[in-house]
Amino acid sequence: AQSVTQLGSHVSVSEGALVLLRCNYSSSVPPYLFWYVQYPNQGLQLLLKYTSAATLVKGINGFEAEFKKSETSFHLTKPSAHMSDAAEYFCAVSGSNTGNQFYFGTGTSLTVIP
Amino acid sequence: KAGVTQTPRYLIKTRGQQVTLSCSPISGHRSVSWYQQTPGQGLQFLFEYFSETQRNKGNFPGRFSGRQFSNSRSEMNVSTLELGDSALYLCASSFSGRGYEQFFGPGTRLTVL
Numbered sequence: 001a002q003s004v005t006q007l008g009s010h011v012s013v014s015e016g017a018l019v020l021l022r023c024n025y026s027s028s029v030p031p032y033l034f035w036y037v038q039y040p041n042q043g044l045q046l047l048l049k050y051t052s053a054a055t056l057v058k059g060i061n062g063f064e065a066e067f068k069k070s071e072t073s074f075h076l077t078k079p080s081a082h083m084s085d086a087a088e089y090f091c092a093v094s095g096s097n098t099g100n101q102f103y104f105g106t107g108t109s110l111t112v113i114p
Numbered sequence: 115k116a117g118v119t120q121t122p123r124y125l126i127k128t129r130g131q132q133v134t135l136s137c138s139p140i141s142g143h144r145s146v147s148w149y150q151q152t153p154g155q156g157l158q159f160l161f162e163y164f165s166e167t168q169r170n171k172g173n174f175p176g177r178f179s180g181r182q183f184s185n186s187r188s189e190m191n192v193s194t195l196e197l198g199d200s201a202l203y204l205c206a207s208s209f210s211g212r213g214y215e216q217f218f219g220p221g222t223r224l225t226v227l
Contacts, residue, residue: 032212032213034216041220041221041223042220042221043204043206043218043219043220043221044204044218045218046215046217049215051213090157094213095170095212099145099162099164099210099212100145100147100162100208100209100210100211100212100213100214100216101147101159101162102159102206102216104149104156104157104159105156107156107157
């Protein structure tokens with residue numbers, strides 16, 4: 001079975017500080033992992049994805065994530081937070097069954113303090 | 115390339131009514147998934163359609179149903195609406211097969227009074 005756990009439903013950082021959003025996964029097959037961002041009253045936008053090509057994945061808006069199999073983690077980071085990064089972030093793993101069902105974490109709300 | 119579109123964007127219904135939401139996927143995408151998003155439950159998977167067939171189904175009552183047409187457009191229907199059905203309903207499309215990213219529409223905000 002596939003699942004993801006996002007530690008910390010709310011994270012606050014100062015503008016210019018490091019952003020670290022945590023995601024741990026459980027997967028019975030080699031995982032495909034994704035990070036999405038959601039701004040208020042909008043759909044989800046893909047930030048980056050891991051599909052086994054490289055363990056360090058770079059995404060849009062300066063975000064990156066590192067796949068660590070030994071820790072079953074896929075944490076999202078950004079060296080310097082910007083006010084525009086304030087949003088809800090979701091980690092997801094692709095299912096192993098036929099099709100393309102995603103399993104999402106409960107989300108982390110990021111607040112950026114000026 | 116046009117993104118995923120969902121109509122309508124906002125709906126207000128009363129308990130007991132039914133509602134139909136529509137989703138047009140990105141051109142070339144044949145997989146369409148639906149999600150319900152609420153503050154308390156987060157993102158919950160409803161179902162996935164591919165080539166007019168339901169391929170995966172989440173844990174929702176039979177009042178929630180969907181279908182897909184030959185042009186890959188999809189609709190979901192909720193019958194006998196309950197207050198708890200108030201939510202943002204998101205549609206996502208992708209290429210078929212595991213590992214492809216899903217592209218999301220802006221959602222339909224359903225309010226049940």
